[in-house]
Amino acid sequence: MISEASVVIIGGGIIGTSIAFNLAKFGVKNVSVFEKSYISSGSTGRCGGGIRQQWTSPMNVRLAMRSVELFERFKSDVGMDIEYIEGGYLLLAYTDKEIEEFKRNVKMQREEGLNVELLTNRQIAKKFPFMNLEGVKGGTWCPTDGHANPQIANIAYAMAIKRMGVELNTHTSVESIDTQNGKIIGVQTSKGYVKTNVVVNAAGGFSHEIGLMAGVDIPTYSERHQILVTESVNHILDPMVISFQNNYYVRQTMHGSFVMGQSDKNPAKGNDLGHTVEFLEEMAPKMVHDFPFMKHLHIVRQWSGAYNVSPDAQPIIDEARNVSRYIFAVGFSGHGFMLAPAVGEAVAEMIVYGRSKTMNISNLGISRFENKIEKEHNVV
Ligand SMILES: Cc1cc2nc3c(=O)[nH]c(=O)nc-3n(C[C@H](O)[C@H](O)[C@H](O)COP(=O)(O)OP(=O)(O)OC[C@H]3O[C@@H](n4cnc5c(N)ncnc54)[C@H](O)[C@@H]3O)c2cc1C
Numbered sequence: 001m002i003s004e005a006s007v008v009i010i011g012g013g014i015i016g017t018s019i020a021f022n023l024a025k026f027g028v029k030n031v032s033v034f035e036k037s038y039i040s041s042g043s044t045g046r047c048g049g050g051i052r053q054q055w056t057s058p059m060n061v062r063l064a065m066r067s068v069e070l071f072e073r074f075k076s077d078v079g080m081d082i083e084y085i086e087g088g089y090l091l092l093a094y095t096d097k098e099i100e101e102f103k104r105n106v107k108m109q110r111e112e113g114l115n116v117e118l119l120t121n122r123q124i125a126k127k128f129p130f131m132n133l134e135g136v137k138g139g140t141w142c143p144t145d146g147h148a149n150p151q152i153a154n155i156a157y158a159m160a161i162k163r164m165g166v167e168l169n170t171h172t173s174v175e176s177i178d179t180q181n182g183k184i185i186g187v188q189t190s191k192g193y194v195k196t197n198v199v200v201n202a203a204g205g206f207s208h209e210i211g212l213m214a215g216v217d218i219p220t221y222s223e224r225h226q227i228l229v230t231e232s233v234n235h236i237l238d239p240m241v242i243s244f245q246n247n248y249y250v251r252q253t254m255h256g257s258f259v260m261g262q263s264d265k266n267p268a269k270g271n272d273l274g275h276t277v278e279f280l281e282e283m284a285p286k287m288v289h290d291f292p293f294m295k296h297l298h299i300v301r302q303w304s305g306a307y308n309v310s311p312d313a314q315p316i317i318d319e320a321r322n323v324s325r326y327i328f329a330v331g332f333s334g335h336g337f338m339l340a341p342a343v344g345e346a347v348a349e350m351i352v353y354g355r356s357k358t359m360n361i362s363n364l365g366i367s368r369f370e371n372k373i374e375k376e377h378n379v380v
Helices: 014-025 058-072 074-078 096-111 121-127 150-163 204-213 277-290 292-296 336-353 366-370
Strands: 007-010 031-034 089-093 117-120 138-142 167-169 174-180 183-189 192-195 199-201 221-232 240-243 248-252 257-262 299-309 316-319 326-330
Touching: 007 014, 014 031, 014 150, 014 326, 014 336, 058 074, 058 096, 058 336, 074 150, 089 096, 089 121, 096 117, 096 138, 117 121, 121 138, 150 167, 150 336, 174 204, 199 204, 204 221, 204 299, 204 326, 221 277, 248 277, 257 277, 277 292, 277 299, 316 336, 316 366, 326 336
Parallel strands: 007 031, 007 199, 031 167, 089 240, 199 326
Antiparallel strands: 089 138, 117 138, 174 183, 183 192, 221 257, 221 299, 240 248, 248 257, 316 326
């Protein structure tokens, strides 16, 4: 382990490794990543893999659109096939109110340059004749949304950064961050001390605790979300389908399994990753109702992971006011995987140039919570 690093990144999930990848691409030497467990042990390895640009907040739309550009070239840029499929995303609407909201969202998304449209029930039935659309009034459709394998993507970044000279320390936890006169001077890890002047908090579900290590109170908390996977069957479903009303998302992986999840009514707070029978009892009937062919499908595994939630369900990407060069990229809620390529690029630019150049992400700063916040609504 090196004793002095130009940048220390805490967290080897998709966000930490994407930031390291982009720093290495910019030619930054002596970057060190610390992951307290194995690569993809956090939320990234527990994630649904959806990549969606249909958001209600323009910033999330822009970040996701930039990420899609980068996902499209991920294989050649990062060097691994991550099962990336642009199968689209179908968002279902059940009431006139929801249709009106979807119309407003589509207008804003199209203004941002996204290819997205509103579909009628009949148009959805024509595209997806195997769905039971009872009660569905319409939906929105974006063909360049899609999905990929998050574990492989995380491992792809990890292998790439090692090739590019980044030091990747797995099974090594950061225990404290030392500061002096508002500046970072080093971090204590379970395997030794590293001097550094730049620390990035990419600790996912532990972002609040890692913030406090440097005296920074980041308004994030973790919340348990459950998910399941079925046996694999012949391919039928290209897009990810979301119903906010019925509270679910579902996709079929390249290998034929269906991955699906919902938000629990009272999600457990913290990083307790247990799971419940109620989740299965709620998911199964609603999925069989909307996708009758699932009636005979076997569930093979259920698990859970943490959404690291911010007050407006948008990421917090900023440098601390009271500790210079303490940067955080946290609070991704249910959408950190899909935003990771653009976030990695933006944070690396903040470190190298002092500001993000490709995209203006200044409205993702922590000070936004001092004013009235605009919450992202399209979250399951
Ligand atoms: C059930 C579920 C479904 C989801 N579905 C989607 C989806 O479809 N699409 C999408 O985009 N997003 C989805 N998400 C959200 C997505 O998984 C996260 O937003 C994303 O993985 C966050 O990445 P991260 O790198 O910030 O966090 P993580 O992957 O959690 O990585 C943070 C890492 O920091 C490490 N760490 C913590 N403390 C320390 C320490 N002291 N020292 C060293 N290392 C430390 C942890 O071990 C962890 O590996 C889902 C999440 C869940 C739980």
